[in-house]
Amino acid sequence: MIGWIDTGEMVIVLLLAALAIFILWESFKRAKPASRNTSATPEQTASELGLLIGAVVLAITGTLAMLDPTHVHTTGRSAFFWNALFGAFGKLGIAAVFWIAAVLALGAWYVRRKTRLSSAQKQAHSGL
Secondary structure, three states: EOOOOHHHHHHHHHHHHHHHHHHHHHHOOOOOHHHOOOOOOOOOHHHHHHHHHHHHHHHHHHHHHHHHHOOOOOOOOOOOHHHHHHHHOOOOHHHHHHHHHHHHHHHHHHHHHHHHHHHHHHHHHHHO
């Protein structure tokens, strides 16, 4: 904790502010119809971008879980899982779960992108 500001909350607020700035920036950026990209493979689809953003969020959450100095026993639906994980591996175990989820999201992004690019290449070669 830096002074009276929780660093975890500060990181989340900064990420949300960056997202809001990005959304505003993109909404004011207008492409003219003649200058639009008409290639068969656009740079990034919404689901691919969502997977990338999700992977970054999971990685940051894992880092914040590792840096958090306290652990309060959780209650609720998945309390048994988190409390057992913390009891067995400590803070590093909880962080590892988030990091593994981030790597899986990156893997899903890679597979989706590779599949889309290869199918677009096949369509370009077949003349469709």
